[in-house]
Amino acid sequence: MLATAEPGIVLVREWLNCVKSEEFDLLEIFSDKKQDISDNAQDICDKKQENCDNGVFQGEVLDPGFPLVSVTTASKIREEDGYYELELKDGVKYIGCIKEELGDGEGELQIPADWTGHWTTGESILRGWFKKGRLEGRVRAESFQDCTTTELLFRNGIPHGPYRRFRRDGQLVQYGFHKNGIKVGKHLKVGTGNNSYYLGNLDSMERLVGQVVFLYPNLQKTILGEYVDGKMISGVYSDLRDAYMGDEVGFPTLVFSSERRDKLKFDPSTFMRISRTPLQRDEYESGTVYVKQSRIPFAGEGLYASRYIEEGQLVCLFNGNRITKTSNRKCVKWGDEDWSDFRLTLDKSTDLDIPGEYQETRTYSATLGHKACHSFGREKNAMFHEFEHPRFGSIMSVVAVKPIYKDEEILVSYNYNICHAPPWYQEQWVQHLVNRGLTRERILAAREKEEQKNSLIIPDHVFKNIPY
Template structure:
């Protein structure tokens, strides 16, 4: 049945108050069942269904519950999950409510990114009632609430033994009034001090990196109320010991609850960069535990007046859990495809002769969007014991550096889609003229992993290429040959040039540009001399 609600068209499931509260989606979430309490009213032969208490998805060992918000749900969206070899675009018809909610969320996230956007702090009484953050090892507490003794005190400034420094109002040789404090790690804190202790609204900024900043409220060496911070590549905004949002690198979003130690625990949501496709479920100590797949259907205000997303499970959702990839394992559900990849990419024979399979765009993909993901076994590049060296297989040609200490790798036995398709990034072929780049990101199923990000707009059907970035001296022969061919065909380098400079400039852009400029100048001079003669 169709009815208009707040200018959006919804399809409702009609029923009565005597109906069972149990409802299972056809071909739904494996052993999960939807438990709802319905309050139904019928007016002018129009039946509507409204959830008035918690909606939960339960397996044998876990229940994931949505908040008890009065929200009208449309007919569940179904996204057909096709074979990685299927190049037909997935037909997805988003409701007007989803489109509207995504628009609201995008505006909110833009304001989050802007550190100049107004920042309001609740009354301290309300903050204290909330409990605040009880974690003395939080970076703000450790940096700002120094226990170091003064080494030098003079009018309006104090130097401390650990290298920290204060400049501002003072009373009896201590910080008192407005001032700025520089921690031993050169993070500047601007705010108000009372009897040597920070109190009230503060702004902090990393003097070495102005892109790292924070607003927060502090009293008695505890953090209360609202905060907003940019650390690393993630923007976080929320309430200590309450709800929060995090914008992850490349546009994905986390929403959830912070516990008293500042960790994400309880019910939470991960929204892919398109801001409508979601993974929802239970988190504990910043780690996703288990949940399902869904779609954003509404944005509402909670008891704090804070925005929160309402997620409706997909009609054909799958159980999603943290895969726990490790040194010896890619994860638990190797055949469970990522939803975003299923919508955006497909596997086919590469256009590169002899390269085998490649990855292609199933739809048009905009510049700077995540195209696909690359999960792998975790291999540490240092601190290996002799015993571990014997256990660990040598890195394959699929190895990618995740950090300075850890690489991701796909063992040979899992290269085939028949054995592994949880992520498809390993199917992308190499090119020295790539259209995507490697970058790091967070994914609830895999934790910290690699993603491939479009360097330009990609067209439907276009093959995806990335520069593998091997160390040329240790690279496979095919890679070395391609590098030589690239220098010769794209820049006109001679065999002599390649032998003399090719290896040394491979990993250094500045060195390559310098050498190439000299070679081009020489080639142009030779061409001019030839024309004159």
């Protein structure tokens, strides 16, 4: 079993849970401490002045450029039930309350897609409170360009204070602070799988720059890296030893072990290359899993836990050559030239695949997720999940769905389409239905359902051993 988590790791985990939670009203906590935020942000700007050559925001004020909400400058005005609709300059619209010919009270700004101000989220709607024609206080900004929602504070029409940006599904994307419209100090970026974390400064394009900390999901293993244009140009492994809430508002201070191990850099796979260093093991994986013969007959090598792994914990990584999918391409099925038992969907446009020459650990061991064998049944103890890594970029991973004990084999569902799958997978599917106690009639009904759904036939020999 795992030892009790160190106090520093517990603090970081609790801090992340608070920052990530949609129910946690972070802005409400800080809204009564605007002067503290302002003073702290100014301190951060002063401390970061030395990094101006790295592209960190260093201006004094960055006005987003929203037009003043004023009846006198509006090109069109419409009033209904106490709410006004104003057409302002550059296609911006305001809907809300008016007092003394200025936006005042509850309202929203509608920003068109072709707007050219400093608010760079494209077509969006900002809902909040207005004072004398300017946004003031808590604001919720919805971007139609990247389907995100940002919670932030405004002061006199300018972002000032903490902000949080969420994806449509509620996952936190980014958290940090504005100072007079400028993103300042340390920021948190959350990896695509919602289980890896980057802490560092941002450049003018909101890319990571300078010294950045990457935290694995267990929050103990870290990669300390130097970043340019959002990419790690050099990094080393280390361990989180302690954490405490220090002088920087909204962020913990992290303390790392003095030991620095290995050297790595951003090395994403391509269509032709899986890695420039295919035998360089990931340090987290090295302490979590190992490869030996699978206990499943005829399955070849399998993946095993080298320690106890908690439910929900990262097991290992799955990298591979990136195969771009086109919209007019038919589904790849067993027997096609492009079929591979190691091919895994990354997203709507990309698959990951392990080429034949890299399927053995003597030629590729940078990640080991492809060594996990398949299971339909209760033996399945893990699943595939998206992950973001400073070396590999956006990849897949294997995550435990229940506790996994030391030396237990890691088993996942490959999630193949039954009609497109190879014979061994179809045979395991039928055996799984038999093991569940399904009658012959119900198994054949399941076959018919799959065949009708895919307009393909599952071979008869797959069903030859089902009981009558």
